[in-house]
Amino acid sequence: MKVQEQFDRLAETIRSYNPGANFEQIKAAFEYAREAHKEQKRKDGSPFITHPLAVAQIVAEELHLDSESIVAALLHDCIEDTPVTHEDIAKLFSPTIADLVEGVSKLTRVHYTSKAEEQMENLRKMLMAMAKDIRVILIKISDRLHNMRTMEYQSLEKQKQKSFETMEIYAPIAHRLGMQKMKWELEDLSLKYLDPVGYEEITEALNEKAAEYDGFMADIHDQIITRLKQAGIAARVYGRMKHPYSIYRKMYTQNKSLDDVFDLFAFRVIVDTVADCYNVLGIIHDLFKPLLGRFKDYIGTPKPNMYQSLHTTVMGQNGIPFEVQIRTKEMHEIAEYGIAAHWKYKQGISGESNEQSYEWVRKLLENQEGADAEDFIHSLKVDMFADEVFVFTPQGDVSNLPTGATPIDFAYNIHSAIGNSMVAAKVNGRIVQFDYRLQNGDVVEIITSKSAHGPSRDWMKIARSSEARSKIRQWFKREKRDENIVNGRASFDSELKHCGIAMKELLSDDNLPGILKKLSYSSLDDMYAAIGYGGITSQKILGRLREDIQRINHQHQIERQATVPVEGNPDQTRPAVPVRSKGEQGIVVEGLSNCLVKFSKCCTPVPGDDIVGFITRGYGVSVHRSDCPNAAPERRRPEEAGRWIKVSWGTNTKESYRTILSVFGKDRINLILDISTVLSSTKTHVAGLNARSTADGFAEITVEADVTGSEHLRTVMKKLEQVSGVMRVTRPAG
Numbered sequence: 001m002k003v004q005e006q007f008d009r010l011a012e013t014i015r016s017y018n019p020g021a022n023f024e025q026i027k028a029a030f031e032y033a034r035e036a037h038k039e040q041k042r043k044d045g046s047p048f049i050t051h052p053l054a055v056a057q058i059v060a061e062e063l064h065l066d067s068e069s070i071v072a073a074l075l076h077d078c079i080e081d082t083p084v085t086h087e088d089i090a091k092l093f094s095p096t097i098a099d100l101v102e103g104v105s106k107l108t109r110v111h112y113t114s115k116a117e118e119q120m121e122n123l124r125k126m127l128m129a130m131a132k133d134i135r136v137i138l139i140k141i142s143d144r145l146h147n148m149r150t151m152e153y154q155s156l157e158k159q160k161q162k163s164f165e166t167m168e169i170y171a172p173i174a175h176r177l178g179m180q181k182m183k184w185e186l187e188d189l190s191l192k193y194l195d196p197v198g199y200e201e202i203t204e205a206l207n208e209k210a211a212e213y214d215g216f217m218a219d220i221h222d223q224i225i226t227r228l229k230q231a232g233i234a235a236r237v238y239g240r241m242k243h244p245y246s247i248y249r250k251m252y253t254q255n256k257s258l259d260d261v262f263d264l265f266a267f268r269v270i271v272d273t274v275a276d277c278y279n280v281l282g283i284i285h286d287l288f289k290p291l292l293g294r295f296k297d298y299i300g301t302p303k304p305n306m307y308q309s310l311h312t313t314v315m316g317q318n319g320i321p322f323e324v325q326i327r328t329k330e331m332h333e334i335a336e337y338g339i340a341a342h343w344k345y346k347q348g349i350s351g352e353s354n355e356q357s358y359e360w361v362r363k364l365l366e367n368q369e370g371a372d373a374e375d376f377i378h379s380l381k382v383d384m385f386a387d388e389v390f391v392f393t394p395q396g397d398v399s400n401l402p403t404g405a406t407p408i409d410f411a412y413n414i415h416s417a418i419g420n421s422m423v424a425a426k427v428n429g430r431i432v433q434f435d436y437r438l439q440n441g442d443v444v445e446i447i448t449s450k451s452a453h454g455p456s457r458d459w460m461k462i463a464r465s466s467e468a469r470s471k472i473r474q475w476f477k478r479e480k481r482d483e484n485i486v487n488g489r490a491s492f493d494s495e496l497k498h499c500g501i502a503m504k505e506l507l508s509d510d511n512l513p514g515i516l517k518k519l520s521y522s523s524l525d526d527m528y529a530a531i532g533y534g535g536i537t538s539q540k541i542l543g544r545l546r547e548d549i550q551r552i553n554h555q556h557q558i559e560r561q562a563t564v565p566v567e568g569n570p571d572q573t574r575p576a577v578p579v580r581s582k583g584e585q586g587i588v589v590e591g592l593s594n595c596l597v598k599f600s601k602c603c604t605p606v607p608g609d610d611i612v613g614f615i616t617r618g619y620g621v622s623v624h625r626s627d628c629p630n631a632a633p634e635r636r637r638p639e640e641a642g643r644w645i646k647v648s649w650g651t652n653t654k655e656s657y658r659t660i661l662s663v664f665g666k667d668r669i670n671l672i673l674d675i676s677t678v679l680s681s682t683k684t685h686v687a688g689l690n691a692r693s694t695a696d697g698f699a700e701i702t703v704e705a706d707v708t709g710s711e712h713l714r715t716v717m718k719k720l721e722q723v724s725g726v727m728r729v730t731r732p733a734g
């Protein structure tokens with residue numbers, strides 16, 4: 001056929017179902033594509049434009065799609081095969097059409113090789129997700145159908161590869177979209193190239209049977225027509241052979257010969273109303289003997305892909321079984337064209353946006369919730385509207401990640417070793433930040449290095465998948481073990497000191513095995529490592545060891561109280577061991593001997609201050625200054641009244657106590673230097689110093705200092721007040 005004739009035929013087809021189509025634009029698209037492809041030829045030697053024309057013909061004739069779809073079908077290979085860009089098409093036609101063409105091109109770029117079933121499912125899902133506009137998929141399937149129809153001109157290798165793809169990807173998608181007619185044709189064409197011998201056998205046998213049973217088919221057809229006329233039911237009746245692939249699959253999966261395959265013949269009765277469907281069913285069952293268990297009511301319970309029909313298998317007079325499908329015209333349209341049939345019903349309403357049409361698909365899917373889980377509703381819903389993103393490895397494998405996933409998630413999804421040695425990431429060939437949000441169809445490449453430092457703690461916040469986060473945590477746990485042990489040990493040691501117990505006492509050879517058992521660690525290093533990477537805190541561990549700590553403290557007390565006779569004077573005794581002052585930190589707690597003491601951080605009391613104690617849960621007595629707001633009588637909770645107790649400074653105070661001072665003054669150069677000088681001249685050890693300038697020219701300086709007691713502290717404060725610019729020196733509390 002000449003190119004012009006082919007186009008005229010297309011226009012004719014469109015006019016037959018959509019007289020209001022934008023013929024001017026369709027013609028322009030044809031001419032534009034013809035020009036763009038003018039240097040190209042198809043494998044059979046014909047001008048390339050015959051292919052887009054044929055695809056547009058399928059889109060029109062088989063799917064009855066709208067003008068935009070026809071135009072996009074005509075232009076569908078322009079972006080991929082010619083210098084034409086998205087921008088060009090957007091300008092000359094419309095942005096929507098440009099998006100449709102680009103969508104089809106994107107799907108064209110996806111390549112498939114033989115993969116595991118799981119990968120296939122991902123690929124199918126990804127195509128659906130990438131398509132965004134359902135028309136992209138419909139045009140792509142039409143494109144594939146035409147390629148399959150003309151596959152004989154391709155190399156053997158290409159035939160096999162394309163047929164495999166079609167069988168594994170496109171036919172299932174056509175099925176999910178309810179497009180039976182296209183699905184069958186795609187399957188039969190694929191089978192022809194995938195198993196030429198099997199295909200040949202079946203088609204030959206079917207042709208033989210068709211000839212053999214030609215009279216049988218005509219006879220059945222007439223019987224049905226006659227009875228329906230008598231009953232006054234208007235109907236169209238078709239008889240046909242089942243299509244080769246459905247027979248092929250039955251033969252192979254059920255290991256049957258062609259003669260064993262049950263129903264080779266099928267009749268279809270198309271009527272006007274649902275009521276007639278059931279009337280016809282009654283008539284058929286009256287005419288022929290129904291086979292038990294072969295009746296299916298897909299009108300009452302539609303298939304997930306929207307298919308509706310009554311199915312029954314009956315026995316002809318000569319003992320040959322055949323299937324009868326009964327449905328209305330609308331049901332038939334949907335059975336043949338699936339989602340495209342619905343699309344068709346929606347078109348022609350002017351001003352309707354894609355979103356609305358899309359909304360319609362979404363609603364349809366939601367309405368079908370609870371239908372057969374395995375099938376398309378579920379997957380289409382998940383894929384098109386939900387929380388997954390599909391991206392490629394440079395090798396073309398598909399990774400399925402949560403929406404919002406980053407290159408970090410991708411890397412750890414491939415393998416934790418890839419994630420741990422990642423130094424950079426590329427998306428579609430360009431370097432991206434680690435927090436880049438991956439898009440459907442992105443090709444992601446992770447650049448690794450042997451000298452990579454491993455993940456950073458920030459990655460835990462950036463990663464979207466729990467898989468990546470847990471792998472990063474694992475890494476810190478394992479790789480930084482030495483560091484974790486050192487940090488964990490230091491933390492444990494300092495926490496233990498608050499209890500007034502030395503590490504070697506608690507963890508003596510006698511105690512250690514019992515303690516490790518209690519904490520379920522196999523070694524001390526394991527315990528330190530756990531503290532170090534944040535799996536558990538030192539406080540928590542000490543909480544679990546409270547009994548051991550109390551026992552040791554009790555032991556200390558007994559040791560202190562034990563006395564021995566003073567030599568040479570048997571009437572007198574002296575303590576067996578010197579009184580320890582360190583444990584009490586210089587504090588006498590009324591009514592309690594030898595309990596744990598800590599100084600509250602809010603007011604940092606020093607010897608000489610008026611103080612009060614509070615019995616905490618688990619960590620002994622916490623000592624506050626009497627003037628600390630946290631210890632103020634009006635702030636004490638009534639139910640805790642019994643826990644506030646009198647404490648006082650004993651004689652055995654420590655060498656120094658840490659406290660906090662706050663200095664406020666006019667900011668100036670060398671203010672900090674002068675403050676430091678005062679501190680060192682008063683022999684005050686500074687543990688920390690933090691200065692902050694305020695916007696209005698003042699400075700606030702917090703000093704953490706070690707002092708012997710309140711007298712020392714008063715001296716320091718007085719001297720600080722004399723520093724030029726200093727306006728106020730206070731002890732923060734509360």
Ligand code: MN
Pocket residue numbers: 051076077143
């Ligand atoms: Mn094409």
